Amino acid sequence: MALRALLTKRAPTLASGLGPFASAGGSGTGWQGLCHARGLKVAALPDLEYDYGALAPAISGEIMRLHHQKHHKAYVSNYNDALEKLDAAMAKGDVAAVVRLQSAIKFNGGGHINHTIFWKNLKPVNEGGGEPPHATLGWAIDTDFGSLEALVQKMNAEGAALQGSGWVWLALEKERKKLLVETTANQDPLVTKGANLVPLLGIDVWEHAYYLQYKNVKPDYLKNIWKVMNWKYASEVYDSEAA
């Protein structure tokens, strides 16, 4: 377990932001080198800060592994593909192609953004996962929702009611410094609901996030995910944005 943590933390091929060595899954290195030469920054699959099995029993290791290594990796890979095609279309002045690529960029880019936040939103229990927020974020929650329980209930209700695929978010509205619960469809990032919205916590309610373990009982997944919620991360984001 510890050895695997060591490997995932140090595996250079999966580390993010390392230029030409940034790996985006099995699409080869040819176009990546080219993109880097043209100054195009490709996305890279970020490492998790914990083992795949570390969030069990709230979220099973099997789900974490598939979610990270298959789903997120595919979003990264497809985003990079679309980005390269967009670059080429822009260079050629092919407006139709530029427009046509938008939905793939929104979907895969959004998937990459959302999942990158999601991995940071989760923490094993023995590393502080599930510990409720204190201080500034804690008070803001009490002010805007009445209590932490009320917030959790609201997010779970919205998550359960969401039709199809999407995300439920605890958002900070930067201008008014107010906390909100928002939902987005498919892989739409939170900013699509408002340019001033900052994601503090997101819960993936796509079926792939819970089906293998919870089958179609989404409410059970929503109940249990709070046991591994990383409120420390949410507090840090809140403090830096609401200051």
Place this chain on the structure above:
Amino acid sequence: MAMALPLAYASSVVNPFEAGRLSFSTKATKHKKHIYQFRKVTKVLAYYGLANPPYKLDALEPYMSRRTLELHWGNIHRGYVDSLNKQLANSPLYGCTMEELIKTTFNNGNPLPEYNNAAEVWNHDFFWESMQPNGGRLPWGGVLDQIEKDFGSFSNFRDEFVHSAMMLFGSGWVWLVLKTNERRLSIVRTSNAVCPLVWGDIPIISLDMWEHAYYLDYKVF
């Protein structure tokens, strides 16, 4: 496609095996007598029944496991039926055929709350019918002629169909429909619960691309 007919029941449980066989009028007249004869009578409700797929739950193996069907039909499809019946209990919308209900609640693109459940009930009924045990043979007769006319060949059609499914972002369905106005076959992709009936098209086959349809058997994609 008379799978989900409204049934009138006073207080007994709907027997799913009889779901398609009872007619609306005979039960209604019987109950009218009851209403006048007994003062204490439970409210007559229109009910949609969960129809069984036209094959046993393990009949599609190895392509679709019994476990998937147990959950997909037994929990998810049943869930939509139960939710719909709950919604309709206090709604003026009951008494329609499923097709009527879907078109009405779609409300020209501004769907009413009952739409999602109604459409998903119908979509799943149609989906079970779109599959068969020991299937996989080529279509024949008029369907094949039309496919060849509109897609060039069956394998072109199949490639396009699969490609459309792979291009679906989020949850949804892929359909082969007969476009009534253009009088040709077309592959249509819909999101979430949208059903081509609302546009007056005639579905021929469908494919459920919600993750719950394939995740247990195929994991990712």
